[in-house]
Amino acid sequence: MTDSSKKSVLVIGGGAVGAIAALNLEVGGLATVTVVLRSNFEVVNRDGYHIQSCDHGILENWKPSHVLPQVPAITDGTRYDYVVLATKNIPDILPIADVLKRILSAGNSHTTVVLIQNGLNIAKPLLESFSQTPVLSGVSLIGSAEIDPGVIVQDDKDRLLVGAFDNPNVPAAKLEEKAKDFVRIYGAGGKTECVYSPNVLHDRWRKLVYNACLNPICAVTGLDTGRIRLAPGAVEELVEPAMREIVEAARMAAGVELGVKVVKEMVECDPLEIYLRPSMLADVRKGNFLEFENLLGEPLREGTAKGVQMPTLRVLYSLCKAIQWRTKESKGLVSIPPKRNAV
């Protein structure tokens, strides 16, 4: 197999999820991967990744084919078959359409975008900016963390559900073909479980049962998911009521039936061997922005628009919004008067 037979893949975001995605794609031998790094560019460019993975074992100084410190400009003429977004999706801070505008023309139909990102309605802004572009949904069930820059610990196996977001301007057959092709190259190494799953909405709502609930509850209380299960009342009074609100919103807003057992399954889904710190808790501890608009805001808006009562998630959403504003202040994005009466 020559290099030219390989697919050219750009992975934007080389953290806990993106690094393992790049690894899977390279290991399969069907792709040449360029990874765009930000905070860890220097260390990965110099030394590569240190990866400790339940799927891949231990890799020292592993590097993808190329690393870049920023998204290459469209004028570079580089043409990628796939652009994978494996960053957090924080539309209130940095809309992903703005990121992709660097690399994709408005009329692009060649490059397929793959969003390995959580939450609801994340493809909407892309379909507005890139109406001819196939956009795939990647729902990742991986357990992985970047514990230091370039140091990845993957302690729960990578399972990736891939399907296409609806796009009225692209034939359904082409969307399906792109999704299946990406599944093929991602899973070619045999180390991971990547499956084609056409029911994108079902996959996303199902994952929200965890992500819209446990994630912000852990972020706000400072407890990991293991401790939430140990803290008296936290599951019964917070987690389960929130999850039931998502189940009802999925039914009313999207016709997605998640079944009665999903709440118990999601409460208990983290491996018992670890005290898992979900992403929002990790972010709040690092003073990072929270990925709460797509995880929590969108399902809340969709559910309440259909008349679903979502009192638990409403409060959690407003708390996250206030915490996000605090982070904006700490990063200098909002300023406050030195004395309030000076406003």
Place this chain on the structure above:
Amino acid sequence: MTDSSKKSVLVIGGGAVGAIAALNLEVGGLATVTVVLRSNFEVVNRDGYHIQSCDHGILENWKPSHVLPQVPAITDGTRYDYVVLATKNIPDILPIADVLKRILSAGNSHTTVVLIQNGLNIAKPLLESFSQTPVLSGVSLIGSAEIDPGVIVQDDKDRLLVGAFDNPNVPAAKLEEKAKDFVRIYGAGGKTECVYSPNVLHDRWRKLVYNACLNPICAVTGLDTGRIRLAPGAVEELVEPAMREIVEAARMAAGVELGVKVVKEMVECDPLEIYLRPSMLADVRKGNFLEFENLLGEPLREGTAKGVQMPTLRVLYSLCKAIQWRTKESKGLVSIPPKRNAV
């Protein structure tokens, strides 16, 4: 006036509230004050307090008549006219009845207990343990903080509302007399506004409009009250709905009519010149226990028992409970298995 004509007062808790209470009582000249200190005993015993007060000006090395490192034992034979509790009230950690059992006999009727503490139903456990003891309610509207051990900054004037909690075993006239006597000795120095206010329930529910709402919202979001007012949506989506729940609970559970304007008044009550950090926010930052059961749990339980819908406070309460459990773990009061599957 001889010393023997003075009232003997024991103030338990010499932090932001207790130090100013002790100062007012000493300044008035009608009381001899003993203050029980814990974390700041050493520094105050050696150097006294450094107090910067909007009521009293700057005092260097100020000491009350006596300071003690712990509550004196009942066997000491010391007899106090008043025992003032100016500690936080955290019944889930240290019930105040347990504190008072050191100094008061079960049959005590001489010593009057004054609770300068927030929240609802705080006298209930005392009436069970000390059925003959007059217990007064002190609702303090002071703005004061202990910024370092023994260093008190009082930036909003001390206003204290004093009345008696109902006690079927003590004649109402005696309760009223004790309350008015305490008002007299507390306000004698003329530097503070201490008034007799017989409507204890009204005063307490009114203060809960602030304390059950702004206090936990600030603690959970990490924002002070000034920033909560600046953060988009926080007042409309969190603070005001929570406050309206308290207003309704006061009406339904206690027949207390707080009026429609109280919400706006409480949102805007902190002086505009400062970014005020309410006590629960200060506590969460210091890793201290939160005073949430009497401030939030009791009004929530009273309101919901009467059928009041309190969705905002229900979520805030459960979040505070989880945070309290986290603090218990950090202080070694609960232990968790090193691996959860080892349970």
